[in-house]
Amino acid sequence: MDYRSFQELIRNLLALADKEGEAVCRTRLQAELDSIANFRAGLSPEQDAREMDEFRRLCLPLLLQSEFGNYVFTKPTGYAGDYVTQEMIWLGCTHGVESRYRGSSKLGKLLTALTFDMAAPRANEARILRLRREVGNDYGRVASIGSGSCIEMWLPRNHTPAHVFLLDQDADALDRAREKTGLADAQCVYCRQNILKFILRNGKSSSLPSTDFVYAFGLLDYFSLPTARQIVAGLWPSVAPGGLLLVTNAHPDNPSKLWMEWVGDWWLNYKTPEELRLLSSDLPDLETTNIETDEFGVYQYMQLRKSR
Secondary structure, eight states, X not given: OOOHHHHHXXXXXXXXXXXXXXXXXXXXXXXXXXXXXXXXXXXXXXXXXXXXXXXHHHHHHHHXXXXXXXXXXXXXXXXXXXXXXXXXXXXXXXXXXXXXXXXXXXXXXXXXHHHHTSHHHHHHHHHHHHHXXXXXXXXXXXXXXXXXXXXXXXXXXXXXXXXXXXXXSOHHHHHHHHHXXXXXXXXXXXXXXXXXXXXXXXXXXOOOOOEEEEEESSGGGGSOXXXXXXXXXXXXXXXXXXXXXXXXXXXXXXXXXXXXXXXXXXXXXXXXXXXXXXTTTTOTTEEEEEEEEOTTSSEEEEEEEXXX
C-alpha cells in the first residue's frame, strides 16, 4: 500500500484545522486509518511487518512530534501502558487545553489532541469513571491489582473503603498514588511486587486478605489465555463471599488497534468474549458471570460474583 497520501494528510492537518476545524481533521484522519486497517486485515504476519516498517518510515517523523505518541513509542520506563501513559490519557481527555495540546511542534500538539479523541483513549477515560462509581459502592475492603497511580481514587467519591490494597511493580506509580489519592498508610497498603509472582505464588493463591471488591483493569491485556486463567484463579480465593472480581481485556476488534500498534508500538493480548468466559470456567462458588463490551468497542468487562 502507498502511505504517501496518509503522510500528505498529516502534513496538511494544521492547514485543514485552520480552514475547516478540528472535527474535520478528526474525521479525515479516522477515515484514512480505517482504510489502512481494512487493507491490513488481509495481510499475513510477515506482510504486516513489512507494511508497518514502510508506514513508520514515511509517517513516524511527523506522528512522533506528538508528546503522547512519542512517549508511548519510546517507552522511557521500558514497557507500554505504564502509569504515566494512563495519566496522560486521563488528563488529556478531562483537563482541556493545557494537557490536550502537547508536542514538539504545532502539528505535534494537534496530533496529541486528535489521538485523545480516538476510541481507545475515550474508552480509558470511561473505564476510570466506571471504576470510580464501583469503588464508591459500600465496600469495606477493595484491592486494585496493577493499580498504577490509582486515578479512580483521585476523584471525589461517595464512599471510601475502610481498607484499600494497591499492588503494582512500579514504585513511582505507588508513590504517585499515595500523593494523589490522599489515602493514609493506616488505611491503604501500597504493595510493590512483581504482580504475576504475587498472584501465583508458585501455583498457590495470592496472599490478599478476604476482599469485597478485587479488580484488575488492563492487566490481562498483557498475558496469554493460559496465564490470564491462572491470574483469575489466583485472585479468586481472595474474593469474599458475595464479593466481586472485575477484570477487563481489550476486544479483538478494538478500532484503535492500528494506531496503537503501528504508531505506538503498543501490543495487547486480545481475547474474544468466548475466551474471556474460559477464564472463569473452573472457579468454585461462582454465582454469576457477566461479560459486556464498552460503547467504544475497545474493552470487555467481566464481572464474577462469588456466592454467599
